Amino acid sequence: MDGYAFTLAGAELLALPSGALYWPAQALLCVSDLHLGKAERVARRALSPLPPYETQDTLTRLEEALALTGAETVVCLGDSFDDDAAARALPPKDRLWIATLQAGRRWIWIEGNHDPGPVDLGGEHLAELSLGPLTLRHIAESGAQGEVSGHYHPKAGLRGRWRPAFLLDAARLILPAFGTYTGGLRSDASVLADLMGPQAVAILTGEVARPIPMPR
Amino acid sequence: MLQTEAAPPWSGGGGAYAIPEVLEQIRRHRITLIFHNTRAQAEIFFHTLWMANDEGLPIGIHHGSLDRQQRERVEKAMVQGRLRAVVCTGSLDLGIDWGDVDLVIQVGAPKNVKRLVQRIGRANHRYNAPSKALLVPANRFEVVECVAALEAVKDNDLDGDPRGPGPRDVLCQQILIAACSGPIDPDALYSEVTSAGPYADLTRPDYDACLEFVATGGYTLRSYDQWQRLKQRPDGQWQLRDPRAAQLIRMNIGTIQDSDTLKVRMKRGGGRALGEVEEGFAASLTPGDTFLIGGRIVRYEGLRELTVEVSRDPGRKPKVAVFSGTKFATSTQLSHRILRMFQQDSWPELPAATAEWLALQREVSRLPQPGRLLVESFPHDGRQHLVAYGFAGRNAMQTLGLLLTKRMEEMGLAPLGFVATDYATLIWGLDAVSDPGPLFDRTALREGLEGWLAGNAVMKRTFRASATIAGLINRVTPQARKSGRQATFSSDILYDTLHRYDPDHLLMQVTREEAMRGLVDFGRIEEMLDRISGIDHLALPRVTPLAAPLFLEVGKVPVEGEGRARLEEAEAERLMQEAGLA
Numbered sequence: 124m125d126g127y128a129f130t131l132a133g134a135e136l137l138a139l140p141s142g143a144l145y146w147p148a149q150a151l152l153c154v155s156d157l158h159l160g161k162a163e164r165v166a167r168r169a170l171s172p173l174p175p176y177e178t179q180d181t182l183t184r185l186e187e188a189l190a191l192t193g194a195e196t197v198v199c200l201g202d203s204f205d206d207d208a209a210a211r212a213l214p215p216k217d218r219l220w221i222a223t224l225q226a227g228r229r230w231i232w233i234e235g236n237h238d239p240g241p242v243d244l245g246g247e248h249l250a251e252l253s254l255g256p257l258t259l260r261h262i263a264e265s266g267a268q269g270e271v272s273g274h275y276h277p278k279a280g281l282r283g284r285w286r287p288a289f290l291l292d293a294a295r296l297i298l299p300a301f302g303t304y305t306g307g308l309r310s311d312a313s314v315l316a317d318l319m320g321p322q323a324v325a326i327l328t329g330e331v332a333r334p335i336p337m338p339r
Numbered sequence: 340m341l342q343t344e345a346a347p348p349w350s351g352g353g354g355a356y357a358i359p360e361v362l363e364q365i366r367r368h369r370i371t372l373i374f375h376n377t378r379a380q381a382e383i384f385f386h387t388l389w390m391a392n393d394e395g396l397p398i399g400i401h402h403g404s405l406d407r408q409q410r411e412r413v414e415k416a417m418v419q420g421r422l423r424a425v426v427c428t429g430s431l432d433l434g435i436d437w438g439d440v441d442l443v444i445q446v447g448a449p450k451n452v453k454r455l456v457q458r459i460g461r462a463n464h465r466y467n468a469p470s471k472a473l474l475v476p477a478n479r480f481e482v483v484e485c486v487a488a489l490e491a492v493k494d495n496d497l498d499g500d501p502r503g504p505g506p507r508d509v510l511c512q513q514i515l516i517a518a519c520s521g522p523i524d525p526d527a528l529y530s531e532v533t534s535a536g537p538y539a540d541l542t543r544p545d546y547d548a549c550l551e552f553v554a555t556g557g558y559t560l561r562s563y564d565q566w567q568r569l570k571q572r573p574d575g576q577w578q579l580r581d582p583r584a585a586q587l588i589r590m591n592i593g594t595i596q597d598s599d600t601l602k603v604r605m606k607r608g609g610g611r612a613l614g615e616v617e618e619g620f621a622a623s624l625t626p627g628d629t630f631l632i633g634g635r636i637v638r639y640e641g642l643r644e645l646t647v648e649v650s651r652d653p654g655r656k657p658k659v660a661v662f663s664g665t666k667f668a669t670s671t672q673l674s675h676r677i678l679r680m681f682q683q684d685s686w687p688e689l690p691a692a693t694a695e696w697l698a699l700q701r702e703v704s705r706l707p708q709p710g711r712l713l714v715e716s717f718p719h720d721g722r723q724h725l726v727a728y729g730f731a732g733r734n735a736m737q738t739l740g741l742l743l744t745k746r747m748e749e750m751g752l753a754p755l756g757f758v759a760t761d762y763a764t765l766i767w768g769l770d771a772v773s774d775p776g777p778l779f780d781r782t783a784l785r786e787g788l789e790g791w792l793a794g795n796a797v798m799k800r801t802f803r804a805s806a807t808i809a810g811l812i813n814r815v816t817p818q819a820r821k822s823g824r825q826a827t828f829s830s831d832i833l834y835d836t837l838h839r840y841d842p843d844h845l846l847m848q849v850t851r852e853e854a855m856r857g858l859v860d861f862g863r864i865e866e867m868l869d870r871i872s873g874i875d876h877l878a879l880p881r882v883t884p885l886a887a888p889l890f891l892e893v894g895k896v897p898v899e900g901e902g903r904a905r906l907e908e909a910e911a912e913r914l915m916q917e918a919g920l921a
Binding site: 172173180214304305 | 555556558560562563566567568579580581583584587810811812813828829832833836837839840841844897903904906907908910911914915917918920921
């Protein structure tokens, strides 16, 4: 499997080019910030009628990641839905699709700032998850160790091109947003630069997962 | 044409070489307007002019990227006669009574004959005084273009393209705005729209498709109809579902597309606004970099909530702000005149420096001919370069660049990028091209166009413009300002999504039409292929005189592919090694 292999707090992990994280020892796949139902929420707020295909696209890529890894546990690291109403408004076809993906797997929804409430879809709903040496939560906490989080949609640039990226240092990993309709925050933004240690690495997503020193 | 002591440079667009003569003209006239084609050029010129202005003549600068207050100050000073000259762009064309202006200087080539005549005509609005204007070609190629344009004016040989049908993205905006001011009757609005010239031939199905787009988004997948934008009332009229949307829609009215810009402010001293720079330029800055804005050099301090913070920094050499203004393509007719001029044995009508430049090109390579396509290849700076002198205008030459690099990618030639001007396309890559002939095969180019149209930067740029005009993307939203960049995602994602799941969507059709008409301009590539009977390929040891200016062109387009992947891999490895992380 192509990806960038690294160790965080003793756990051997793999950053996939798609922006998903795989933990082979636990057969666990982690994705963050799916923002399912974004187009619906934007339309509901009368902002604009965005093409309503982002849920389909995001789930297609999630399905591919599951097929690739054969993961037995899936952790969606928060902001899985653009808001709670967007989760409720998911069309039956997409609900069924999610149920199919969940079949035979442990599935955990971590709560995010966009989707704090439990969803009426299968799977567990947790504020955070501790597993072995790692803690999986939506928003990074200062001073945490062995923490895997999302929320910031980090992007990093190489040769002038910025794209979604994992940010990694000795204490924590921040995942890029996996959802189709998501923008990004550059790694040189002060909140990210302050959070990440001086030796931090950004792992670019795209064709290959490519590590570079984190631009700051 | 302004006579200057110094010869125009080999390249560049600033016209700085002509500063002494321009100053002399300012002295001799009451008010001089100095027009530039782009904002960046106006900035550089103003800065240089100010440095040379030993007498302290009152001179101002005016362009669309400057803060409104600053612009208004200049306009007021001009009206009151307190200024002797204003360095400006097209922004000064509008809304100002400039009766006292007695000289217009146009820096840079006028690109087409009609525009030149119009600019000169605007020079003097008094009915009883003749317009007086001087041309300052910015570089040696523009000298040729200016002379050709002046001869065309003398021959009363005006160019110009017929106008196409009214664009449908504009119609969508019209429908949306109409709905903001009250319920709309679809039949009445159709009659009204078709009473306007450009839409006289608009069919009812095309109109209905636009109405459908405005009302529901017009997607094949109808997943959130309860939230559609317009609702049909029992009486058949359409109205906004949520009246509060009117404010947002009105905030986004307009069809003139500017690239994304960020405000520039002083970090200290009350955070005074200086103007705007393009987001892409801001992204290329690192703290400590300096650039020009409003005629002064400032130091980049950082980016704060969509504002570029700067501090005063006199005296250092600035990294120049890049604002890409509207790029008009040199007209077919003017291009042909230039090609014919190239065939002369000598050029007594041209200034000596330019004539020598052409002679040198003829000596080390060859001058392009109307009936042949000249292609040069040479190594430079560790990369292999290929130049095609197609003379098809900037837009078509850009399309040619996209098509050629795509073909090169398929042939494993690892192209890295290209840049296009009105007369040539320059491509650079990792491997040399030994036989360019097959690259220009008409059938292959046309097939390439079909396949390529889908996934390229020009289409994405056109889509962005059309989607903004049609009201799918809001350029201004109070929400986006509040939450910052993280919340917004690029219109490229919308384009990719539609391309994948709804390729026949109205906006995809509009994008295709607009691109073919405007930025793609494939018609002029065909005109070029019709005109040439063959390709002359010269493999040369170094950059040629005619190719040199291309290296300084802005608007370089990167090619995503094998070549870039190879470089990225090497760059990432080097950075990791340097940081001691690998």
